[in-house]
Amino acid sequence: MKTIEIDDELYHYIASQTQHIGESASSILRRLLKCETTTVPSMVVANVASQTSIKLPATSLLSLIHHSNYIDEKKTVNRFLMLLSALYQENSSRFSLAATSLHGSKRRYLATDEKSLIDTGNNTKPKAIPDTPYWVVTNNNSARKSYILKTIMDNMELSPSIITTVLDNFIAKAGE
Amino acid sequence: MKTIEIDDELYHYIASQTQHIGESASSILRRLLKCETTTVPSMVVANVASQTSIKLPATSLLSLIHHSNYIDEKKTVNRFLMLLSALYQENSSRFSLAATSLHGSKRRYLATDEKSLIDTGNNTKPKAIPDTPYWVVTNNNSARKSYILKTIMDNMELSPSIITTVLDNFIAKAGE
DNA sequence: GATTGGATCGCGGGGATGCTTT
């Protein structure tokens, strides 16, 4: 362990990015420094929010689909996970609400633990949604992934135009 | 001013991102936390070069292997391509020199066109090195990929300690 | 016999397709 000194403003910013009670500074920083990767969203939102103090809905989503990490990703699952992660960053409580009410006839689609996804189906192939307490079912086709995204976005009450943009983009990339 | 505790590895990573002698932790962190950009390797080199006008050898290489895009990448080929790309950014003329003199008994390993790699072997699976005019042969084991990296780095006359660091890291990740 | 290099083929992940259920 090492100690570093940082100014108050920066300190508060970092502290505000805590995702788990008692999370260490190292853990928070590692996540934030990953921002060049997938997690742009949370940063972007945080920055925009602190600068404008106006809520700009779906900022992280829209920036994600224009971000090279997303654009260059050719596996549908990975884009799926990125979008879910961004949705969670967008509004974690609405996301949670949307998540719990979503399921198929047998399968649960989202949960905060791997096991309940494994237990409600065969070969569901659950994957953790990055920077999120959630897991998603993954063994399904692109149409269903799209459906899961749509349902969550609808429940989160994002604007219809944004939902359309995101889905059209997702489907277009999936079918090639 | 506030004090935070972080683990050693993270500390060294942050320290390695210093751009001005005596730069404060806050300053470094603010810069890193804004880096929503992506293309760190080439970016880093360009920035460092223009700001300091001192040649800092292998900066892009070392930052690459601490970068989440590299760390999180589990496919050896992709890390291989990233490293080659960083090496080219480092010094394209030395890279070119090193590239042309490198081959196996039948196969050419690097070329500026796909065809000559296909033609000098069966199933060579050439891949383009990102942000580079070069292609590499890919259908080989990790030991050979490592050998290719080593040979190029040696020919580019990077410092032995850097070469060791990069290779140890590459091999460690490959063997898991 | 040992070493170096080539490239076949085994393994694992992704997700479309086809079967099952409602």
Next chain:
DNA sequence: TCAAAGCATCCCCGCGATCCAA
């Protein structure tokens, strides 16, 4: 019986260790 929705088997393809050739 037909249609629609949902599940999960199974095919395909990329990676790269292993084995074969030089």
